[in-house]
Amino acid sequence: MSKSLRQARSEARGDIGACRDDFPALAQKINGAPLVYLDSAASAQQPVAVIDAVAEYHRHIHANVHRGVHTLSHRATEAYESARDEIAGFINAGNRREVVFTSGTTESINLVAQSFCRPRLRAGDRILLSQLEHHSNIVPWQLLCDQTGAELLVVPIDERGELDLATFERQIESGVKILAIAHVSNALGTVLPVADLVRRAKQQGVPVLVDGAQAVPHMPVDVQSLDCDFYAFSGHKMCGPTGIGILYAKEALLERMPPYQGGGDMILEVRFEGTKYNDLPYKFEAGTPNISGAIGLGAAVRYLSGIGMERIAEHESKLLQYLTEQVSRVPGIRLIGTARHKASVQSFLLDDIHPHDLGTILDHQGVAIRTGHHCAMPVMDFFRVPGTARASLALYNNRVDVDRLVESLAQAKEIFSQ
């Protein structure tokens, strides 16, 4: 059957299975077996549309942006800026001035910590995080604590991997200066009730940063309806290139924040007596940016929108349910992360097999999962495990992937039962 016919039929059924063919990396064999890629939470594969957009840029468009009268510079600037527009639309930002290109979630969070929070914090002030944060939403705040004498306050989680909301209620009223919280946990898959958390924080006048690295690839995200002040995410987890990401921030806040880094592009006028900074968002984009990355991310957003984030969310949610059911049936499985509302991720342990050994055995059968602490050591400490095995889904996964995972777990058991 031709691809377009197959695609048309499956689209008529409302399923997005045919999109798998758009990802050339998925068509290869690993260790003699067809690749089963279940590590999209670490980094997602890229569709041809993204690969081609980046290649086309390198072939015909490349020049520096915002600084040349020649044709290529103009084309590069247009491509770069229209990627910003696509991304602004994708997350429903108020306007394009609120969308800052960064190198990724990590840089976005550091930017907020240093530019927005650092001047406002005094010794003894509190920063509220949760126990399930990724290290990149912990360490920037610890650095800030060292610089200002502020303290971290941590919302606990329960055995399912859900936030302890009763404790949160008390903590948010205890003089917190910023709430920095994940939208979706990368280690457990928990979807946090971010809109509710933001509402409570607003009642206390607490600004909120949401780490959306694991949410944007898997569900529709509307930053205006969430009403958060800052929203950070990475291109490479949403089928875009590495080294590019976004900080969304409310315009009024960005206006008042000092630049994060100094350099070219972020200025209007430089004199040794003083420098006038550029308008938003350029004030926060010092130096030559990752132009091809931004263009690739724009293409990724167009690709995902073409399929539709609602459909992606529905597909992944059904598949995650299937995965969790199938994996639970394997004798000796312990699921880590059983929140009622989850996205994309299932962590687990099998018998007393160390996750790293499990990872090797699965890889040998072409099944790629992540093993270890997932840059979330406080989560591992909570569950008293050194690490977990984690299968994570994206739009291109299907039931065959899940079945292959389960088969390979059976083989791991067999090898370890000698």
Added chain:
Amino acid sequence: MNRAANDLSTAELRELYRELILDHARSPRHFGKLSAITHTAEGLNPLCGDKLRLYLQIDDDDRISDAAFEGSGCAISVASASLMTDAIIGMRTAEAVDFSNALIASVTGRDSPVELGKLQALQGVREFPSRVKCATLAWHAMNSAIRRDHNPASTE
């Protein structure tokens, strides 16, 4: 997966997780502390979170009279530490360092100048480059302990 490929892949895995390795991983020998410790070092493998501490008792004669280790890690790193402590007790330090270098050479695919005996079981990692660090962790820690190097031995 076709059957031949499957069999081949299983064979390599069985080579890696031999009975001897699984046995030492499940019931590591010399696991715990020593009453008298003269040399110690920590081994860290940040990639997979393996973390072990090695204790040596080295007598005036420069002979390793006892060895033990504590910590947690994957089957390969624990089995390797267990097999190592078994092997080095009774060796002089210079001999242990030579042996360690020979083992590291052997698991990274080079020819070993020394007869490794039981420890040949660790050669299964040759087909698994990402696991070589697990197999060599304890040995790097032993080299640091003998050198009295106080930084944790890291495989990075």
